[in-house]
């Protein structure tokens with residue numbers, strides 16, 4: 001056994017050999033119809049990533065955070081990353097009716113529990129592909 005194998009085995013015996021714990025935090029997404037959905041997101045997930053467990057996740061329109069279509073209104077900023085200059089620029093360019101609570105879901109990251117945001121655009125596969133046969 002190599003010295004690394006011995007260390008790994010000793011760490012495992014001491015209870016420190018497993019994969020690192022992933023922190024997860026709850027947040028609330030208010031859908032356009034007013035219903036509230038609770039989701040759990042890993043630390044550093046964007047709001048877009050956090051919404052992937054919803055039947056209709058937050059819609060996105062670009063791969064690089066420059067279109068503004070993922071806008072949300074922050075109702076409770078608890079646990080969200082602070083806004084950065086790049087996000088401010090995109091909001092100023094594409095969202096003329098933005099308020100100080102407007103954020104981009106592909107920029108804002110979950111760093112702790114308690115965030116609450118209102119969604120405006122959801123990804124609706126049925127609207128794109130049409131109703132399922134027999135539905």
Ligand code: FES
Nearest residue numbers: 065067068070106
């Ligand atoms: S998806 Fe384009 S800015 Fe967020």
